[in-house]
Amino acid sequence: MNILIQITYLVATILFIVGIKKLNRTQEARQGNILSAVAMLLAVLATLVESQLLTPIETFSCMLLGGAIGLVWARRVEMTQMPEMVAIFNGFGGAASLFVAFSDYWTRAVEQPSLSTDLITIISILLSVIIGGITFTGSLTAYGKLSGKVSGNAIVFSGQHMLNLVLLLAAVACGVLVAIETGSVTAMIVMGVISLVLGILVVIPIGGADMPVVISLLNSYSGMAACTTGFVLNNSVLIVTGALVGASGIILTQIMCKAMNRSLISVLLGGFGATSGGA
Amino acid sequence: MSLENFIFLLYILVLASYCGFELIAKVPPTLHTPLMSGSNAISGITIVGAILCVREGEISKYLGMVALILATINVVGGYAVTDRMLQMFKKKK
Structure with a gap:
């Protein structure tokens, strides 16, 4: 069988x-x-x-x-709204990876604490939660920008990159706590929430015109999230397929940037492309 | 997970990533959006993980069920939207 x-x-x-x-x-x-x-x-x-x-x-x-x-x-969905639809579906994929990782974590930490959990598994769980969380809220923000529910303009404020960095470090710190003691549920939940906040913060400084590139990149992320869940569940089809999407997504993002005469870095740092592409 | 198993899975990861890089080297600009949409549907493969998480248990089972609903939306919706895009393509030609 x-x-x-x-x-x-x-x-x-x-x-x-x-x-x-x-x-x-x-x-x-x-x-x-x-x-x-x-x-x-x-x-x-x-x-x-x-x-x-x-x-x-x-x-x-x-x-x-x-x-x-x-x-x-x-x-x-209207033909013109297709990219928004892709963004939503992608966000759901990311959220699904987040929930799968959380479900597996809950079994290990609360319901069956006797299960031995090795470092590789716990790190895979942590990565799935972070990447899945960022993909989820990031994609929803991209949807909001394309559909005009959130301003398509680049939203920038001073200290933005600093704030992102601090949040990322806080998430890593929580992750270390969980890696040391699997039962630290609070640290795990805090890390999940931080990753959700990060997803929003990473996408809001990017202008609406650049959203297709962002969606492509987030699509790559959701592939990576699926890949890390593969390591959690020891499932090869998840790893292979996730890696395929993760890698091809990054290349596609680069190709799309080139077609728009933009560099990936300038898209990600945001603040340009402030003319709204959505709405 | 044993270390040997982990290394084996890492090999798979590296080869599959290389494959992904090579697969879409020369895609024409008109296919950018459909390809993005198509690979979005494929990233719904996390549905496999969700199915495995809906098993006996309490909160872990409910989390798995939420994951399964979301992943199925991703998969079914993703393929349907991509198909609609590509259909439109054909009519134009």
């Missing part, structure tokens, strides 16, 4: 790679997208078998609900 699951994961991985490759060519792009959807279906089916369906009602109702929301949303 186990070998069958692993082989299905392997086939899914190959289909993902072929799918991304085909997305590069105009004529084959749609086919590529369908191939990668098939790969996702295979991965989900294999995982359902692997999980032995201990809680079938909960599992299927969550998937039905999520699937219905996603489908309706994707069909209703």
Whole structure:
């Protein structure tokens, strides 16, 4: 049984790679997208078998609900609002990684403290929470800017980079506390909250015109978050697929920057591109 | 996780990252947004992790259920939006 699951994961991985490759060519792009959807279906089916369906009602109702929301949303959205939609979906992906990591952490810290938790696992959990949190609120902020709910202008204030740095250091400090003592739930929650705040702070100084680049970068982050959750759960398909998206996302971000004649650094430091692209 | 296992997974990580770098070297500008949207749907692979987290337990199970709903929205919505974009593409041509 186990070998069958692993082989299905392997086939899914190959289909993902072929799918991304085909997305590069105009004529084959749609086919590529369908191939990668098939790969996702295979991965989900294999995982359902692997999980032995201990809680079938909960599992299927969550998937039905999520699937219905996603489908309706994707069909209703106006063509011009597509990039915003991608931003929201990406944010949900990041949040999902955050919740998966938190769920695994809760099992280890509170519900079954007898489980031994090694350093590699706890570091992977911490990374998933930080990256997932930043992706979540960062993507929602990008959505807000594109849809005009948040000002598309670059929002800058003095000491911004300093504040980000201090928050990042605080998050690292909390992470160290958790790494030393797995049961430090408060430190874990504080770190999660900081990562959510950081996501907003990192995106607000960037102008609306640069949002597509930011979404591409956040997309890369959500891939990395999935990759680190793979290390938490010791699951190879998560690691491979997450790494594929993480790496290709960074390259795509760079290509998009070049196409807009901007450097990645100047986009990230923000303050330029203040003319709103959204609204 | 044992150290050997970790190193093995690191190998996978490095090779897959290299693969990701190489895969989209020459994408035409018109495909930037669909490719971003498509890879966003793929990053919904975290759904696999969410499924594994919905198991016996209390708070951990509820956290897993929230993760599963969010991840499914990401996957289904992501693919549907990408397909709509690419469909539009074909009509224009």
